[in-house]
Amino acid sequence: MEKIRWGIIGPGKIAHKMAQDLLTLDDAELVAVGSRSLDRAKNFAAQYSIPYAFGEYADIARFDEIDVIYIATPHHGHADHTIMCLRQGKGVLCEKPLAINSYQVDRMLREAQANQVFLMEAIWTRFLPQTAYILEQIANNRIGEVHSIKADFGFSANYDPTGRLFNPYMGGGALLDIGIYPVFLTLLLFGKPDHILANAILGATGVDEEDGILFSYHGGRMAHLHASLRNLTRSEAFIYGSQGYIQIHTRWHQPPGQVTIVNKGERPVTRYFPETTNGYAYEAAEVMACLRNGKLESDQLNWSFSRDLINVLDAIRQQLGLVYPQDGTRMP
Ligand SMILES: NC(=O)c1ccc[n+]([C@@H]2O[C@H](COP(=O)([O-])OP(=O)(O)OC[C@H]3O[C@@H](n4cnc5c(N)ncnc54)[C@H](OP(=O)(O)O)[C@@H]3O)[C@@H](O)[C@H]2O)c1
Incomplete structure (x- = not known):
């Protein structure tokens, strides 16, 4: 079986855990890492024997030899980083929450649909x-x-x-x-x-x-x-x-x-x-099963679920009076 080629964006705390788990999966290959700093990317790559290290997120998104990218940046980066990868035809596993608000999640789902590429929110608990x-x-x-x-x-x-x-x-x-x-x-x-x-x-x-x-x-x-x-x-x-x-x-x-x-x-x-x-190997395995079957979304954690989830989170925030700068005029 051909291996699924992974990239990681945002080599921080959670990215280390995912990298360790990807190394346990026989049909996964961790090919590249992208950081805002080339030194940090190289450092991370050296720890996990990753062949390619990029000092710009846009460069890893463009890199041809990747099937799917794991977005491990803080919440506020999820929407832009995911959309950048989807537009380059890369599948995306994006950390939770999929984005800061429903407006951003809708944009992401539209891009996945328009580009016909896989997208899933990384709620690992679902796959345990x-x-x-x-x-x-x-x-x-x-x-x-x-x-x-x-x-x-x-x-x-x-x-x-x-x-x-x-x-x-x-x-x-x-x-x-x-x-x-x-x-x-x-x-x-x-x-x-x-x-x-x-x-x-x-x-x-x-x-x-x-x-x-x-x-x-x-x-x-x-x-x-x-x-x-x-x-x-x-x-x-x-x-x-x-x-x-x-x-x-x-x-x-x-x-x-x-x-x-x-x-x-x-x-x-x-x-x-x-x-x-x-514990992250299970969600990664689900992503790879979906990619092998040509699916754009997982049956177990589909786009509709992620849309419902962010709608509920928005509704809770509305009651809390918790507005983020990204909400603009679209939130409470
Ligand atoms: N599923 C889980 O169990 C789990 C656990 C923890 C966290 N998470 C999720 O994973 C995401 C990342 O969490 P984390 O704890 O790994 O975060 P983190 O270590 O603080 O940051 C991850 C990486 O994001 C990059 N980054 C991009 N823009 C940044 C900015 N403005 N400020 C700081 N870093 C920035 C940095 O890498 P470079 O600058 O090198 O590119 C950084 O190392 C969060 O959305 C969180 O919800 C999930």
Whole structure:
């Protein structure tokens, strides 16, 4: 089988983890890296034996010997960097959130469609074995009728008003960085909410440092979600049903996975999902399967899902009064 040739844009923290995981996949080849600095690109390339290093993102986007590019820049770069690659006919796996707002995501999806190239948001949790297991347990009615979700994700971030977590220009705040995971889980299981109630503590830079979000659905479903950049929280997820519940143990969004099924009248069953990679190999494998099958989007995380997700994130931000410079006049 011919290898799928990967490039990486933005050789920062997450790019290292993805590079390590790509090296574990037999049918993947990490061919090039693009940085804003040639020295940084060369440095990264040397660590992973990557043959080509570029000191301009535009150069790697133009490079012919690549099938797909992983965009690992901060949130505010996702839209422009993705569109640049799509216009050069390169498939794109773009880190979450796909962009800062719906307006940017719509532009990206239009470009992927117009250029007939693959695009997927890198929500790695979707492709972890523990997620498949949970979906299977729910489909098999293991906890009865599912009514509610309680999920959180929090850590105590080092405060840097100019860094990507707190800087409004970079799409800072808890919601887009980590709150996106509980929101993702809820959309995966329940779809878009009919009603949203959200509140946040906005910090000195104006971004949300802690969010409390309630979703409700016609028909009686609910989700209670919490994200924090200032507290270390349990980072667990619970899915409650009429006959029991599923607990996805901390940290629920990442491997190794541990999932307990509690069904009334039965002994709880815990399943472990050990992991040898960083956990990014699964989403990369999905990208490659899609490319080999000539697909523009993944069935498991399609464009419509990413559009719903950013629409919900926008709606939450509207309630928080959280406006980014990129929103212009299009947001609250
Ligand atoms: N899926 C996950 O588990 C996960 C985990 C962490 C982060 N992420 C996502 O990955 C993205 C990157 O996060 P990260 O923590 O890896 O970020 P990071 O290390 O702070 O930055 C990544 C790279 O982006 C490039 N970059 C481009 N414009 C930049 C700017 N204006 N300021 C700073 N760097 C800039 C830099 O590389 P060059 O200058 O060398 O080009 C930098 O090394 C975020 O969108 C985040 O949501 C995902």
